[in-house]
Amino acid sequence: MVCDLEEGERLLARDQGGGGYGPPVEREPERVLKDVQNYVVSEDIAKSVYGVILKGSRADDNLEVNIEETEKLRSTM
Numbered sequence: 146m147v148c149d150l151e152e153g154e155r156l157l158a159r160d161q162g163g164g165g166y167g168p169p170v171e172r173e174p175e176r177v178l179k180d181v182q183n184y185v186v187s188e189d190i191a192k193s194v195y196g197v198i199l200k201g202s203r204a205d206d207n208l209e210v211n212i213e214e215t216e217k218l219r220s221t222m
Contacts, residue, residue, distance in 0.1 A: 170196040170219050174210040182208060196222045 148156060165172075177197040180186045191197045198214035201207035 169194045170222050172197075174212070174215050178208060178210050192218070 150156060172195055174195075174197045177186070177191050177195045178199065181188055181191050181199060182203070186194075188199055188203075191199060196215065196219040198211040198218055199208050200211045201209050
C-alpha cells in the first residue's frame with residue numbers, strides 16, 4: 146500500500162499480534178506473566194483469554210502467577 150502524506154500530516158498504524166499456536170489456555174502461565182509485565186497483554190486478557198490469574202501488582206513489581214487459581218479457572222475454560 147502506498148500513502149502520500151502532505152507536510153504536517155502523520156500516519157498512525159496499529160498492529161496486533163499474530164494468532165499464535167494452539168489453544169491460549171495451553172500457554173505456559175509464566176510466559177503469560179512475562180507478557181503482562183512487558184505490557185503485551187493486560188491482566189484482564191491474561192485471565193479471560195489465557196486463563197491465568199495473577200497476584201501482586203505491577204506498581205509494586207511483585208506480580209506472580211497464582212497457580213492454584215489458574216488451575217481452577219483453566220479447568221472450567
